[in-house]
Amino acid sequence: METQTIISVKEMYKRFPMGKTEFTALENLNLDFAQGEFTGLIGPSGSGKTTLLNILGSLDVPTLGEANVLGKSIGKLNTHEAAMLRRESLGFIFQSYNLLAVHTVFENVEFPLLLLKIPSQERRKMVQEALEWVGLSDKIRSKPPQLSGGQCQRVAIARAMVKKPKLVLADEPTANLDAANSHHILKTMLTLNQELKTTFIFATHDEKVISYLNRKIYLLDGRVDKDEVVTHNK
Amino acid sequence: MKIALKLAWRNLTGAGLRTWLNVLVLSFSFVVIIWLKGIMTGWDHQAKTDMTQWEIGGGQYWHESYDPYDPFTLAGSHAKLPSQLENAMKAGDLTGLLLTQGAIFPEGRMMSVVIKGLDPGQSILKLPSRKLGTTASAIPAIIGNMMAKHSKLKAGDYVTLRWRNANGTFDATDVLITDIFSSNVPAVDAGQIYIPLATLQEVMLLPDEISLIVLRDKTDGWNEIPGWKYKSKAELTKQVDEMIKTKSAGQTVLYFILLLLAMLAIFDTQVLSIFRRQKEIGTYVALGYTKQQVVGLFTVEGSMHAVLAALLSAAYGLPFLAWQAKAGWTMPVDTSEFGMAIAQTLYPVYSAGLVIGTVLTVTITTAIVSYLPARKIARMNPTDALRGKLQ
Numbered sequence: 001m002e003t004q005t006i007i008s009v010k011e012m013y014k015r016f017p018m019g020k021t022e023f024t025a026l027e028n029l030n031l032d033f034a035q036g037e038f039t040g041l042i043g044p045s046g047s048g049k050t051t052l053l054n055i056l057g058s059l060d061v062p063t064l065g066e067a068n069v070l071g072k073s074i075g076k077l078n079t080h081e082a083a084m085l086r087r088e089s090l091g092f093i094f095q096s097y098n099l100l101a102v103h104t105v106f107e108n109v110e111f112p113l114l115l116l117k118i119p120s121q122e123r124r125k126m127v128q129e130a131l132e133w134v135g136l137s138d139k140i141r142s143k144p145p146q147l148s149g150g151q152c153q154r155v156a157i158a159r160a161m162v163k164k165p166k167l168v169l170a171d172e173p174t175a176n177l178d179a180a181n182s183h184h185i186l187k188t189m190l191t192l193n194q195e196l197k198t199t200f201i202f203a204t205h206d207e208k209v210i211s212y213l214n215r216k217i218y219l220l221d222g223r224v225d226k227d228e229v230v231t232h233n234k
Numbered sequence: 235m236k237i238a239l240k241l242a243w244r245n246l247t248g249a250g251l252r253t254w255l256n257v258l259v260l261s262f263s264f265v266v267i268i269w270l271k272g273i274m275t276g277w278d279h280q281a282k283t284d285m286t287q288w289e290i291g292g293g294q295y296w297h298e299s300y301d302p303y304d305p306f307t308l309a310g311s312h313a314k315l316p317s318q319l320e321n322a323m324k325a326g327d328l329t330g331l332l333l334t335q336g337a338i339f340p341e342g343r344m345m346s347v348v349i350k351g352l353d354p355g356q357s358i359l360k361l362p363s364r365k366l367g368t369t370a371s372a373i374p375a376i377i378g379n380m381m382a383k384h385s386k387l388k389a390g391d392y393v394t395l396r397w398r399n400a401n402g403t404f405d406a407t408d409v410l411i412t413d414i415f416s417s418n419v420p421a422v423d424a425g426q427i428y429i430p431l432a433t434l435q436e437v438m439l440l441p442d443e444i445s446l447i448v449l450r451d452k453t454d455g456w457n458e459i460p461g462w463k464y465k466s467k468a469e470l471t472k473q474v475d476e477m478i479k480t481k482s483a484g485q486t487v488l489y490f491i492l493l494l495l496a497m498l499a500i501f502d503t504q505v506l507s508i509f510r511r512q513k514e515i516g517t518y519v520a521l522g523y524t525k526q527q528v529v530g531l532f533t534v535e536g537s538m539h540a541v542l543a544a545l546l547s548a549a550y551g552l553p554f555l556a557w558q559a560k561a562g563w564t565m566p567v568d569t570s571e572f573g574m575a576i577a578q579t580l581y582p583v584y585s586a587g588l589v590i591g592t593v594l595t596v597t598i599t600t601a602i603v604s605y606l607p608a609r610k611i612a613r614m615n616p617t618d619a620l621r622g623k624l625q
Contacts, residue, residue: 087522098517102248115522
């Protein structure tokens with residue numbers, strides 16, 4: 001079956017000013033990502049995983065080269081267009097969950113739908129569905145401080161998935177979780193990847209995450225060290 | 235905007251005590267500013283009413299030589315009632331007063347006074363002139379509370395009154411204090427003694443002569459008359475307006491301090507929020523908010539304090555303000571020594587303009603104060619904000 005390329009990175013560089021010199025975080029990257037991938041950007045700290053994820057998420061721009069995400073050239077988007085891309089097509093999962101602490105689980109998951117101006121009734125239905133995917137339907141009125149780390153990350157997954165985005169970017173999603181919770185989260189994301197054909201790109205160096213990936217891109221000092229496709233039955 | 239309002243409401247209610255402390259401080263500013271402004275308006279209103287009732291009526295005609303600030307003009311400032319005003323006099327729309335310098339001798343001391351001849355039958359001024367209509371062995375006289383206090387005179391006392399008549403001859407007689415009135419207008423009390431107009435005209439050898447004419451309030455059609463200066467009510471109360479304006483300017487400093495305190499709390503909360511909620515700001519941006527929208531959200535959040543404060547003020551402030559308007563505010567010190575028209579108890583007067591103006595001023599100021607620190611968000615790098623790395 002032919003798969004559609006949704007991300008294309010060509011000869012991309014990212015440099016950060018460091019005093020009077022520059023630090024090169026990404027160097028001459030050339031990568032393509034197809035729809036439905038469950039891919040990991042793997043590497044030690046400082047290898048450029050998060051920088052690449054931020055650029056793909058239109059939170060940052062490349063210094064040189066091209067990063068095309070869902071047909072949009074990231075470097076050429078203005079702030080409003082970048083926000084629209086994130087709002088409509090991207091989901092984010094963060095290491096420390098980044099939930100809105102004073103909002104309930106329902107309100108946290110509802111947030112992306114509010115931005116999309118989805119009518120209240122439909123919104124409610126979609127939030128409930130997302131919370132069912134992650135098994136938190138009974139925590140609808142709880143607030144993040146009342147939840148465990150694993151539950152918080154499941155809420156974050158529900159928030160990322162509720163609008164059924166084409167692409168989910170997850171930055172070290174299991175870093176603050178124990179093994180059991182990590183596996184639970186990863187299985188949930190894998191199921192959503194298979195059922196909704198959502199592309200997942202992880203930035204990780206966690207072996208548990210790596211074992212679930214069907215494509216592993218190893219980064220070292222801002223360059224692609226190895227890019228391998230794996231087939232396994234999880 | 236609707237989303238910003240919804241989120242701001244959730245964020246504020248979620249923040250709990252911090253929000254309510256700010257709202258309480260702000261609501262206190264609302265109530266105090268409205269109350270103080272109300273007191274000033276009430277004082278202005280009361281002073282003008284008292285002056286109208288006790289001293290100036292609906293305006294006055296002054297003899298052209300009369301100068302209230304120069305007692306030496308009194309001797310020459312008198313004339314007969316102008317013919318143009320005779321009908322008004324018959325209709326009871328005006329009353330005449332004759333003024334002259336004099337002295338009283340309470341307990342052997344000499345006190346300079348202004349002797350005022352007042353028609354016992356007049357009903358234009360609130361002065362108890364009917365007490366001058368009593369027949370007694372001595373000339374009846376009335377004085378005010380302040381004058382009584384300084385001269386140690388009381389009703390029923392006799393005191394020697396000395397004057398100088400039209401021919402320059404000194405004369406004196408005992409007068410009987412028939413009443414001591416209580417007025418908030420020092421100009422009708424301090425250093426003043428009232429005796430019947432006809433008596434004063436007789437002893438001064440100035441039959442039918444008067445120094446000034448007081449017009450009944452709410453009458454109009456008064457024109458300039460040769461030999462007399464027309465003073466409208468507005469002109470005569472101008473000093474009060476100026477005095478209230480001066481006092482109001484002083485109070486503006488207090489409003490400013492109150493507002494500053496409230497705004498400091500809001501500003502502090504906003505600055506703290508922006509530093510403590512960096513990850514949240516980054517999350518908003520990652521989820522699809524533009525940075526400008528996040529600035530808007532924080533501004534709405536800050537401004538919403540003012541809206542909540544207005545509601546809280548309505549809850550406890552309205553009953554308080556209503557009670558004050560009814561019961562008044564009694565000054566802790568004796569106001570008779572203040573030298574200006576001020577009642578011992580002031581009744582605040584609130585207008586819709588005052589309430590709306592205060593609410594708008596505080597809300598707009600809060601919005602500005604909320605916006606200023608929120609602008610920093612626009613300069614944030616979202617990737618740094620997400621990691622909470624900003625200093």
